[in-house]
Amino acid sequence: MSSNFIEAMTAAAARAPGAALAVASDRLPCTTTLGDVVAAGRRMGTRMTAAGVGRGDIVACMLANWREWLVVAVASAQAGGVMLPVVTIYGAKELGFILRQSGAKWLFTPDRFRNVDYAQVVADCGDLPALERHIAIGPDFAALEAHGPIADPVPVDANDLALLVYTSGTTADPKGVMHSARGFLAELETMRAMRVGGDDDAVISPWPPGHVAGALSMYRFLCQGTPLILMDQWDATLAAQLIDRHKVTSSSGTPFHLSGMLAAADTHGYDLTSLRQYLVGAAPVPPSLIKRCQAQRLAVYHCYGSSEHPTVTSGVLDDPLDKQLHTEGRAIAGSEMRFVDDDGHDVAPGEDGEICTRGPELFLGYLDPVLNEAAFLPGGWYRTGDIGRLDEGGYLLITDRKKDIIIRGGENISSKEVEAVLLAHPAVLDAAVVAAKDERMGEVVRACVVLAPGGSLTLDEVRDHFFSSGIAKQKTPERLSIFDELPRNASGKVLKHQLRETG
Known part of the structure; x- marks a missing residue:
């Protein structure tokens, strides 16, 4: 096994230069190969080194499931940097915290995506003392990956920090999770050993690459040459169409992703028989869904x-x-x-x-x-x-x-972070956030609030408040319950299990 990312990437490109990458996107569609991606990334990394990016420098990448994300991952490894993927739905609040805490030196973003102006998001982050360059997809990005010389990669140790992933958890702010290349490559080897297919294996992933599951799919392509099909936003009908067209053999997701895909295939007549395995994270899967999959040998x-x-x-x-x-x-x-x-x-x-x-x-x-x-x-x-x-x-x-989190469609949401935004509303005297069961998303955010004297609050007003806070949209409460007082124990801790029982 290779000892670091750039060794694994160059070895995979030499072994399987024609490994296919297909990106289904209204914004940046493409069909290309591993050889093209690794060469472009190494050219970009060579230019980054010349521009002052060095061993251990943080390279933040707030891009969707695009070829360009993969190019930045290779470039970061070539320059000896640390890849920091950031989910594209984050607002200025989350992005600013991540950039400041990590000390990111370079940042890659779209120019616009999903009606978001990323230059404005970065501007709204406020002071970012470590950030030297913000590169949006466009001419500057194209110049960095354009044809030119490729230098030897900057040497790094396999145990060095190589990948930094931020996750929502029990703390109000995202937590920076540090991975070495050795550890992440060990995970990829485990995935290789477990997979069903052989030379015909092909993967489609619904996970954004700012999450570890999405990053794993991207690095599996880069470091092992497993053909990869990407979508930059989830569409169950498109997923079923792509599985049929590319004869995808494996995927992963939540029951929401799986059931939607099967329903779309039934409605539009897509053939999913190439799909042999589907890995579901720790979320309940209805028995009827499992049995339906068994019937088609999935x-x-x-x-x-x-x-x-x-x-x-x-x-x-x-x-x-x-x-x-x-x-x-x-x-x-x-x-x-x-x-x-x-x-x-x-x-x-x-x-x-x-x-x-x-x-x-x-x-x-x-x-x-x-x-x-x-x-x-x-x-x-x-x-x-x-x-x-x-x-x-x-x-x-x-x-x-035990963790005070809500898992909405596979996305971890910190209850404390949502509570802090709720408590900033002038009509809210006290607040607690719990998970509410939801048939489509698994769980959604339920706000339990005590109103200030004379105050009133509607769910629409909560949505407006969260929009103006700059927080990611999926963290906005989708249920609202008003209480005279929140149940607490003798030490003042909110008894959230009682709140869940009321919902």
């Missing part, structure tokens, strides 16, 4: 992981149906799990406990070192914040969530 199974530890457990093709329906699979090769109580002591086998993990894919730690103290137990065990146990067959069962 294996659907769960996996469990996070931005910090991308894959801990996974199902496999020959798992019994009840394990596919009700568990997250078993530990993958190299991954370890233990289950602890609130004091960090192991619980008895078969009892529920907080899931702690170790393995070669585990992250290096958080960029903010203050967060690491609570995140790890002695021995390098990562505290996931999820509660679960192993069944008698060694399959993982997730039974509760």
Whole structure:
């Protein structure tokens, strides 16, 4: 296995230069090859080095699922930099925090995408003392990747920080999750060993590349040459059409993605028989959906992981149906799990406990070192914040969530971050945010508020308030409940389990 990203990318391009990339996009459609992408990225990286980007410098990339994202990833590796993918839906609040905390030196964005003017978003971020260049897709980007010399890559160590991913969690601000090339490449090797296909394997991914799942699909193409089909925004009908056209063999997503795709195929007559496996993150999959997939010989199974530890457990093709329906699979090769109580002591086998993990894919730690103290137990065990146990067959069962987050369509949303925006509204005296079940998205944000004396509040007013705050749109509450007072314990902590029961 290659020791760093640029070695893996150049080796893959030499081995499979014609590996196909297809991007279905109204904005930047293209069909190209791995050889083209790696060469363009190495030319760009050579120019970045000449412009002063050096080993360990942060290169932020706020691009969608486009060829250009892949070019920037190669360029960052060529220059010895650290790739920082940022989801395109973030507003100035999130982007400004990420750029300031990371000290990003360069930033790549669209000029406009989904009616967003990214120059204005960056301007609204305020002071960004470390940022030297903001490159929008257009002539400046084209000049960086234009034909020219390619220098030797800047040497880096496999254990250096190579990829920085920001994730929403229990803190109000996004958390910077640090990965080495060695750890991320180990994850890719695990994915290679688990895949069903062989030389005909082809992948379609609905995940934005600012998330670890989307980044994995992009790096799988770059470092292994697995053909990749991309969409820059989710469209179930287009996904079904692309699977039919490109004979896609594997994909991943949420039940929302899978059910929509199957329905679109039925409606429009698309052939999905090439699709052999579909990996679903830790979200309930209706038994009717699993059985429907089985009828067309599509294996659907769960996996469990996070931005910090991308894959801990996974199902496999020959798992019994009840394990596919009700568990997250078993530990993958190299991954370890233990289950602890609130004091960090192991619980008895078969009892529920907080899931702690170790393995070669585990992250290096958080960029903010203050967060690491609570995140790890002695021995390098990562505290996931999820509660679960192993069944008698060694399959993982997730039974509760210790983390105060909402998972909307696969997107983690910090309750504290949403609560802080709610409390800034003049009509709100007290607020708490919980997950509300939703058939389409799995969970949505439910705001539980106590009004200030004489105050009033509607859901439309909440939406207007969140829009003006600059926060990402998906974090806006979709349910609103008004309370005379929030239930609290003797120490003043809001009893969120009681709030969930009222919704």
